[in-house]
Amino acid sequence: MRLFVWGGCALLLAVLYNYTSLLEPLKNRAVDLAAPFYWVARLPSKAEEWADNRLMSRTRLIQENNAFRTENLILNQKLQKNAALEAENFRLRQLLNASEAIEDKVLIAELIGVSPDPLVHKVLLNRGRAHGVYEGQAVLDAFGLMGQVVDVGERYCLVLLITDSTHALPVQVNRNGVRLVAEGVGDLYRLKLRHVANTLDIAVGDLLVSSGLGQRFPSGYPVAEVVAVEVDQGQPFANVLARPMAQMNRSRHVLLVFERHKDS
Amino acid sequence: MLVERQPSLFYSMVAISIVLALFIAIIPIAPGYRVLRPELVCLLVIYWVISAPQHLGVTFAFIVGFCQDLLEQVSWGGHALALALVAYICLNSYQRIKSYSLWHQTLWVSVLIGLHQVAVNWVQSLAGYHAPMPALLASIVISSLLWPVVLIGLRRFRQRFRLI
Numbered sequence: 001m002r003l004f005v006w007g008g009c010a011l012l013l014a015v016l017y018n019y020t021s022l023l024e025p026l027k028n029r030a031v032d033l034a035a036p037f038y039w040v041a042r043l044p045s046k047a048e049e050w051a052d053n054r055l056m057s058r059t060r061l062i063q064e065n066n067a068f069r070t071e072n073l074i075l076n077q078k079l080q081k082n083a084a085l086e087a088e089n090f091r092l093r094q095l096l097n098a099s100e101a102i103e104d105k106v107l108i109a110e111l112i113g114v115s116p117d118p119l120v121h122k123v124l125l126n127r128g129r130a131h132g133v134y135e136g137q138a139v140l141d142a143f144g145l146m147g148q149v150v151d152v153g154e155r156y157c158l159v160l161l162i163t164d165s166t167h168a169l170p171v172q173v174n175r176n177g178v179r180l181v182a183e184g185v186g187d188l189y190r191l192k193l194r195h196v197a198n199t200l201d202i203a204v205g206d207l208l209v210s211s212g213l214g215q216r217f218p219s220g221y222p223v224a225e226v227v228a229v230e231v232d233q234g235q236p237f238a239n240v241l242a243r244p245m246a247q248m249n250r251s252r253h254v255l256l257v258f259e260r261h262k263d264s
Numbered sequence: 265m266l267v268e269r270q271p272s273l274f275y276s277m278v279a280i281s282i283v284l285a286l287f288i289a290i291i292p293i294a295p296g297y298r299v300l301r302p303e304l305v306c307l308l309v310i311y312w313v314i315s316a317p318q319h320l321g322v323t324f325a326f327i328v329g330f331c332q333d334l335l336e337q338v339s340w341g342g343h344a345l346a347l348a349l350v351a352y353i354c355l356n357s358y359q360r361i362k363s364y365s366l367w368h369q370t371l372w373v374s375v376l377i378g379l380h381q382v383a384v385n386w387v388q389s390l391a392g393y394h395a396p397m398p399a400l401l402a403s404i405v406i407s408s409l410l411w412p413v414v415l416i417g418l419r420r421f422r423q424r425f426r427l428i
Contacts, residue, residue, distance in 0.1 A: 006322050006348045007322075007345055010341040010345035010387075013340045014342060014387045016340075017391075018390040031337070037286070037290060116292075117393075118295070119388065119394075119395055
């Protein structure tokens with residue numbers, strides 16, 4: 001008897017969770033509830049990091065500092081060129097009467113937990129509604145697009161990575177602008193491109209950038225690099241695999257991108 | 265029985281062990297090794313239900329399962345359903361399970377874990393995730409090999425501090 005009552009409850013929960021949006025507010029609450037547990041579970045690795053910071057030798061620090069200084073110099077030099085290019089781009093866009101590309105506002109967040117289930121590629125960040133995070137917001141790391149926010153708590157949010165097997169996003173080949181859809185396959189180092197015609201111009205090494213067509217992700221951020229193109233004339237579509245640019249299982253600090261029109 | 269003599273002590277022991285198991289369920293593991301994580305929560309539910317079947321049962325299992333669902337941020341109801349099923353079977357067969365030898369018991373527990381995994385994965389598949397067969401089997405083997413450790417460890421602990 002008890003089994004039927006509680007089993008029925010569990011089934012009802014499962015159905016409501018997966019097929020309706022009734023539990024949406026509760027899901028957002030659950031993010032805040034779960035986050036402290038992840039924080040505690042991360043303490044051992046935190047302690048290691050702390051010890052590492054404390055015990056770093058002076059010579060290593062000096063070495064690192066020098067390396068950073070050089071890197072900074074190089075980046076600054078690139079930035080100078082960028083400023084000129086941006087101005088030129090702006091003028092050309094004005095000539096074309098195109099809307100000006102706006103610089104995106106970003107918020108830095110720290111990754112505090114990853115989904116323990118090997119199939120589910122979700123991560124927990126220490127930013128939430130209180131910091132202006134909203135559902136559907138794009139998440140980047142220093143190398144490319146990582147995912148999007150799916151549940152937002154008051155101080156924490158849950159991010160679905162682009163490699164999750166339930167995720168797909170519209171992309172564009174940077175070289176020629178061909179539009180495609182990249183879907184996750186549940187592997188942190190693989191994305192699969194859907195419906196690529198056998199005759200399409202795509203090659204190994206092509207950079208895929210977000211196209212912004214799904215109205216979810218801002219356009220122009222690097223997503224993945226094509227690593228394999230298999231054309232079998234007997235099949236209707238080519239089999240194309242790509243490797244995400246973002247470091248899915250290494251990045252500790254990520255960026256949440258705000259889109260202008262969603263701010264107001 | 266401790267549960268009749270000092271119910272508060274017994275229940276706090278259950279709660280502490282379950283909370284520890286929940287922490288182990290979410291401790292970060294490198295992506296390649298995540299399939300090897302044992303289902304410690306399920307093992308503890310089996311242990312506590314067969315050690316106090318008059319007091320802990322399907323409701324207890326459901327609550328623990330729901331906590332695990334909330335913590336792991338997966339489709340709700342999955343672990344709750346699976347653990348409720350496991351607890352129900354334990355309630356109906358605890359006398360037999362208790363009389364089995366350790367290895368016989370381990371075999372029986374592996375069947376229960378298998379059932380748990382199948383139920384969890386069925387609910388997960390509603391959300392679009394399909395676990396590959398080897399991952400399920402690895403988890404079953406590792407979890408059931410841990411059963412003797414859990415059983416003997418907890419028994420020693422309770423004997424040592426006279427919490428029987």
